[in-house]
Amino acid sequence: MIDFLYQIDLKLFYFINGTLSNPFFDKIFPFLTNLNNWFLVYLIFFLYLIIHGKKLDRITIFATIVMITVSDQLSSHLLKNLFERIRPCNVLENVNLLVTCTESYSFPSSHAVNNFAAAVLFSKIYPKFKIWFFTIATLIAFSRPYVGVHYPSDVIGGAFIGSLIGVIFARLVLMINNCSGTKEKFITKRYKKIE
Known part of the structure; x- marks a missing residue:
């Protein structure tokens, strides 16, 4: 079964990396x-949210920085070293390699x-x-x-893992925003009662 899935992965890789290859895509x-x-x-996106954004936007920026740090460390240092899958550009022949092929492991794709x-x-925060x-x-x-540095399953697995991380952090952002909003309303009501 594993060999069958690998053969599909391999065929998809050569289809994307070789069959679809053309001068425009190569650029x-x-x-x-x-x-x-x-x-x-x-940078422009973050600066815009910092200058023109509201509380939720600033919470989102902070959460994004933390999230990318977590997701990158998880994929680049924990999961890659756990699975130890060698990149296709280091083991396959006839790879149309368009960027540098590093020695780091392949699964999952940190990108x-x-x-x-x-x-x-x-x-979740900006659905439009x-x-x-x-x-x-x-x-x-x-x-x-x-560009020849990952198998299709590396990016599919990476997309799945990243999506799970994104869902978790989106819920945290909304929870923090709602909790702080509730606290502000409570303080405002209490202040009015005192007046």
């Missing part, structure tokens, strides 16, 4: 997969974990923009097998 996906290219987008965690969290959040997360996840 766009190495750009999308490089998280340094997203830094300015995240997928972190971006789907963020997509789920932001979608959920299509954009999930589109970005999906494109970044898809870029990983396309």
Whole structure:
């Protein structure tokens, strides 16, 4: 059964990495997969929420920083070392490698974990923009097998793990926001009674 699933994973990898390969994708996906290219987008988004946002927005920013730290440590240091899956670019032949192939392990894809965690969290807080959040997360996840550094199952597993983390943190954000709101209402009512 495991061998059967691996063969499917392998065929999907070569389909994404080889069959779908074209000059346009060869330019766009190495750009999308490089998280340094997203830094300015995240910075502008966070600064906007800090300056123009409300209490919920600021709680979300703080929670996002904590969440990405947790999700990245979980995927990069705990799960990768637990599963010890070697990257396809280090073991397979005829890989269309478009970025540097590192020696770190492959499962799960930290790109997928972190971006789907963020997509789920932001979608719960800002549901009007959920299509954009999930589109970005999906494109970044898809870029990983396309550039040759992950199997499809690495990003599928990463997306699942990241989504679970995102749900947990979204619930925490809403709970903290609701609790602090209740406290503020209680203080206001008490103050009015004293007056």
